[in-house]
Amino acid sequence: xxxxxxxxxxxxxxxxxxxxxxxxxxxxxxxxxxxxxxxxxxxxxxxxxxxxxxxxxxxxxxxxxxxxxxxxxxxxxxxxxxxxxxxx
Numbered sequence: 001x002x003x004x005x006x007x008x009x010x011x012x013x014x015x016x017x018x019x020x021x022x023x024x025x026x027x028x029x030x031x032x033x034x035x036x037x038x039x040x041x042x043x044x045x046x047x048x049x050x051x052x053x054x055x056x057x058x059x060x061x062x063x064x065x066x067x068x069x070x071x072x073x074x075x076x077x078x079x080x081x082x083x084x085x086x087x088x
Contacts, residue, residue, distance in 0.1 A: 005011070
């Protein structure tokens with residue numbers, strides 16, 4: 001290789017700057033990916049907690065709905081029994 005070629009401004013200034021920028025971008029990306037992974041783990045834990053809570057709420061609403069249906073039937077029977085228009 002021609003030694004004069006290495007004295008060109010590209011090899012003296014531009015190439016080291018490009019290598020530095022690429023290394024800095026890679027390091028920042030790698031660091032950022034670790035932070036994103038940590039946030040994803042925390043978010044997964046919170047999502048699991050929310051899903052558990054929603055399951056509890058759905059179960060409770062199912063019990064309330066069953067109770068309401070039972071009340072509806074009981075009210076109809078009571079109305080049939082106590083209505084002055086009903087035949088005895």
